[in-house]
Amino acid sequence: MVHFLEVPVDGLSSAAPAVVVDRRIRHGTPAFRRTNLALFSSGFATFGLLYCVQPLMPALSHGFEVNAASSSLALSLTTGVLAVAMLFAGAISDAFGRKPVMLASLLGSSALVLLSAMAPTWGSFLVLRALLGITLAGLPAVAMTYVSEEIHGDSLGFAMGLYIGGNAIGGMGGRLIAGFAADHASWRVAVAIIGALGLIAFALVARGLPASAYFEKRRANPRELLASFGSLWRDKGLPWLFVIGFLLMGAFVTIYNYVAFRLLAPPFSLSQSHVGAIFMVYVIGVGSSAWMGSIAGKLGRGRVLWTTFIITFAGVAMTASSSIWVIVAGIAMVTFGFFGGHSIASGWVGKRASFARAHASSFYLFSYYMGSSIAGSAGGLAWVHAGWDGVVVYVSFLVAVGLAIALKLRKLAPLTAA
Numbered sequence: 001m002v003h004f005l006e007v008p009v010d011g012l013s014s015a016a017p018a019v020v021v022d023r024r025i026r027h028g029t030p031a032f033r034r035t036n037l038a039l040f041s042s043g044f045a046t047f048g049l050l051y052c053v054q055p056l057m058p059a060l061s062h063g064f065e066v067n068a069a070s071s072s073l074a075l076s077l078t079t080g081v082l083a084v085a086m087l088f089a090g091a092i093s094d095a096f097g098r099k100p101v102m103l104a105s106l107l108g109s110s111a112l113v114l115l116s117a118m119a120p121t122w123g124s125f126l127v128l129r130a131l132l133g134i135t136l137a138g139l140p141a142v143a144m145t146y147v148s149e150e151i152h153g154d155s156l157g158f159a160m161g162l163y164i165g166g167n168a169i170g171g172m173g174g175r176l177i178a179g180f181a182a183d184h185a186s187w188r189v190a191v192a193i194i195g196a197l198g199l200i201a202f203a204l205v206a207r208g209l210p211a212s213a214y215f216e217k218r219r220a221n222p223r224e225l226l227a228s229f230g231s232l233w234r235d236k237g238l239p240w241l242f243v244i245g246f247l248l249m250g251a252f253v254t255i256y257n258y259v260a261f262r263l264l265a266p267p268f269s270l271s272q273s274h275v276g277a278i279f280m281v282y283v284i285g286v287g288s289s290a291w292m293g294s295i296a297g298k299l300g301r302g303r304v305l306w307t308t309f310i311i312t313f314a315g316v317a318m319t320a321s322s323s324i325w326v327i328v329a330g331i332a333m334v335t336f337g338f339f340g341g342h343s344i345a346s347g348w349v350g351k352r353a354s355f356a357r358a359h360a361s362s363f364y365l366f367s368y369y370m371g372s373s374i375a376g377s378a379g380g381l382a383w384v385h386a387g388w389d390g391v392v393v394y395v396s397f398l399v400a401v402g403l404a405i406a407l408k409l410r411k412l413a414p415l416t417a418a
Contacts, residue, residue: 043163050132051174077373078132081133082369083368086365113191118188140365157297168283246370250375251395293343301345308337
């Protein structure tokens with residue numbers, strides 16, 4: 001953007017161009033490193049606090065005397081409430097600022113997870129997990145908006161990939177720590193440890209995340225909020241990207257929700273620690289999100305997104321094997337495809353929705369977490385009625401629909417990609 005300044009010359013006035021320098025945070029600077037450490041920590045906390053219950057579902061099922069499908073409520077209830085709450089997170093951050101909302105979210109979420117470790121009944125445990133969905137809402141959508149606003153366009157894909165990589169490490173670390181702690185102590189100790197790690201992440205974000213420089217405070221207006229959400233559906237690509245988020249998360253969370261039940265039972269009969277260790281493949285998501293995000297930035301998001309569904313489909317098929325090593329390799333491929341696809345889709349949403357970026361991020365994540373809640377719970381029915389073969393068929397259907405949409409977006413990309 002170029003502005004013209006009035007410069008006096010010999011008593012007259014003439015127009016001289018003055019270039020406005022874009023001071024957004026760029027790759028290779030100290031500010032970029034501090035920002036990404038803070039965002040990585042927030043991503044770690046988000047997935048750690050949210051998904052620590054996933055490997056504990058068999059223990060929760062036994063401890064509270066509920067069946068496998070009911071135990072999935074520990075996660076699906078949280079993600080369902082989270083999905084709805086995130087529709088309003090963007091508007092709240094518009095009024096109060098990105099960093100303050102992220103900090104309040106981290107602190108409140110960590111406290112609720114610590115309290116859930118002491119829940120005396122299944123009902124009270126679920127109430128605390130539902131409240132967690134409300135407090136966590138201030139992290140994912142707002143963090144994505146912060147990245148879109150404060151990071152220079154040349155570094156956006158890489159920064160978004162690193163943030164989602166923090167999600168991957170948080171998901172892996174939360175599951176791994178919870179699995180080992182449950183084996184050597186109890187599920188309550190496992191959950192308490194994750195809550196304490198959330199408090200550490202709060203301190204890192206409070207200290208390291210720069211205050212917003214490009215944030216413009218706006219008062220929340222219900223009519224404007226509805227109008228902004230309505231405008232998203234007039235875009236040719238955004239609604240399909242929202243569906244992509246639903247399908248990606250639905251497929252991914254179904255595999256991770258019920259694979260523990262399969263591997264703890266004969267013929268595998270693994271321990272809780274061994275099942276938790278399998279979730280170390282989550283680290284693949286760190287490389288996948290950053291690498292695929294970077295490639296998509298160079299080649300075009302539409303040209304790369306569909307390949308992540310092919311990878312995911314191959315991984316799902318491999319989990320049908322009777323070999324533990326093939327199953328683990330399949331889970332790794334599902335993880336790679338999921339994080340790569342999520343990185344591309346979420347970054348694409350931020351670029352396309354320049355007119356309502358915070359609301360677009362909120363709605364993408366609404367769809368994403370509704371995928372976890374609705375599709376993840378439906379996957380439980382597939383497990384209960386048809387075992388792992390039923391899960392494979394169900395998830396394969398979700399991936400096939402996602403692939404069809406990604407190919408549709410590939411055709412639109414030359415005309416509308418940003």
